[in-house]
Amino acid sequence: MFDRLKGYLDSVKARDPSPRSRWEILFYPGVWALGLHRVAHWLYEAKLYFLARFVNHFSRFLTAIDIHPGAEIGKNFFIDHGFTVVGETAQIGDNVTIYQNVTLGGTNPTNGVGGKRHPTIGDNVIIGSGAQIIGPITLGERARVGANAVVVEDVPAGATMVGFKARSTLIPAEEWMREFIPYGITPECEDAEGNRIDCIEKLEVELKVLKAEIEALKAEHELNVPPQRSGTDD
Structure with a gap:
């Protein structure tokens, strides 16, 4: 257990030059948010939804990071700073790095029934601050998303996405x-x-x-x- 924790803290230190020791990283809100999410997700899979939500809300209060208990997260996930939202059906691979104010958000299912509504993030993806990744899309391995980008379509492995795609529409x-x-x-x-x-x-x-x-x-x-x-x- 301690070896896994040390390995995780070392992976964070490799991506962030500011900390001088592992002890300093232990105070990062992203580290606390991930640890509490592991507990909430375990409760969620055990169908203890109220308790899972309780842990989720406590984590959000403590860290300003909202990760739904149903989200599936791989190894060495690092949120640098806070104010990030991860939706229920999001799937995140290994060694993913997310900066502040990122949303892994959902879209309205056309049949009105909740299903896969949030993104799937491949291994070693980096998402810049303020980016919005919306819908049941896939970001391929090693993809890069620039700050404040809005991504609503699949991203190939190794691609870099910048800019936004907002447009005005006439509502029927x-x-x-x-x-x-x-x-x-x-x-x-x-x-x-x-x-x-x-x-x-x-x-x-x-x-x-x-x-x-x-x-x-x-x-x-x-x-x-x-x-x-x-x-x-x-």
Whole structure:
């Protein structure tokens, strides 16, 4: 047991040049969060869900790191600093490094039934601060994610991802009428041929058509209105 702990602390020291000893690393919030998660996950697998949640909430209070008890985490996982969220169905491989303010988040299952909603992170992956990894996607081994990147698609092994992919969408009325949309994710739109497109593109096309129709109505109205007579009748 102590050999495994020493090996883990040494793996952290190899990735962080600031600590001068293993004792210093023991005060890291990421180390405490991982240790408490091991307990919470054991309780979760034993179907002691309330106790698992209790340990999870205590860990979040203590470390500002929220790891769902159901998340599966491999060896030598290191969260440098805090304010990180790991979802229930996330799977994390060995020797993964995550910096502060990272979210391994979920998406709304299309059938409304909870399933695999969170990312799968391969071995030796590094995720920069502020990155958002969303949905049941896979980050291949040795992948790198830059700070504040938003990743919503699979990442090949060894690839480096930077930037964000946010876009504006027009929410369909049937979705807007619902009381709650999990994770704030709505479907994409379809064009007349049934091809999936960005809703904003469809909205821009419809706006151009409406403008053209308004201009045509204005021109027709001007042609049909008789000219105004000036002055008074004799």
